[in-house]
Amino acid sequence: MSAKSLTISDLNHEITPNEPRIQDLRLGVRLGFERARDIRKIIERNEVELEAYGSLAPQRRKSRGQPFTEYHLNEAQALLICMFARTDKAAQVRKEVIAVYLALRGATIKPQYPLTQEQRLKIENAVSATVYASLSDEIKTRFDYTWEQIHQHFGVEHHREIKQDQLDDLLKCIDSITPSSALPAPRRETFGVLHLTPAQLSDRWGGQVKPSTLANWRHKKVGPTYVKLCGTVMYRLTDIEKWEYAQQIQTQIGGR
Numbered sequence: 506m507s508a509k510s511l512t513i514s515d516l517n518h519e520i521t522p523n524e525p526r527i528q529d530l531r532l533g534v535r536l537g538f539e540r541a542r543d544i545r546k547i548i549e550r551n552e553v554e555l556e557a558y559g560s561l562a563p564q565r566r567k568s569r570g571q572p573f574t575e576y577h578l579n580e581a582q583a584l585l586i587c588m589f590a591r592t593d594k595a596a597q598v599r600k601e602v603i604a605v606y607l608a609l610r611g612a613t614i615k616p617q618y619p620l621t622q623e624q625r626l627k628i629e630n631a632v633s634a635t636v637y638a639s640l641s642d643e644i645k646t647r648f649d650y651t652w653e654q655i656h657q658h659f660g661v662e663h664h665r666e667i668k669q670d671q672l673d674d675l676l677k678c679i680d681s682i683t684p685s686s687a688l689p690a691p692r693r694e695t696f697g698v699l700h701l702t703p704a705q706l707s708d709r710w711g712g713q714v715k716p717s718t719l720a721n722w723r724h725k726k727v728g729p730t731y732v733k734l735c736g737t738v739m740y741r742l743t744d745i746e747k748w749e750y751a752q753q754i755q756t757q758i759g760g761r
Contacts, residue, residue, distance in 0.1 A: 511527070511531075524579050525580075525606075532578065536586075536590045555578075555585060555586075559581070561577070580606045653719075653720055
């Protein structure tokens, strides 16, 4: 009997209707037993567990006048025998059994590997960037403001830093940000002092510094001085101008 890899032609479709089976000796040869019929000892030792997956389809035979029982295994039984055998070829033969039955069902056999965390992050960022680019300026302002409030509430730079046990608090935080609160008025006067939101400050600087960057600056205690009004981060225009003035780079007058 051939020791070549298992193929669909090794499946017997006549023993039991609608349940193709592999002959025990064919599997024994492929597994590399010195005597292929030794596979029957493994089958008989594990008969109870194997029969939990169906009949072993025993066939009474004779060889040189001596009676013996030949077994024909279904897919689950063949896989279990590969596990019980513990021969050097057992792992490879197990793959072949799976491949043969998948091919029989018309499946395309291709190795499937889960995406890495880095790959998933790249996909998520690419999708987010595409969606964000299609938003109107008004929606972008609401979007940035919402994340700004979430980051501020939890004291994090990115929502992935939020812990699982903070989920309920996160949902409450999102619910508290109404559409009207997520779109601040262009300017606010408080006792004669002009205030800007992080989104408005970002607009003042031509979008070069994102609201998320401002949040990171606040976390690191850098950037313009800010205040919290009723839980909302605001920048006073006087503090902004003071900080901008401090960023001046002196040059020679008249090119001297």
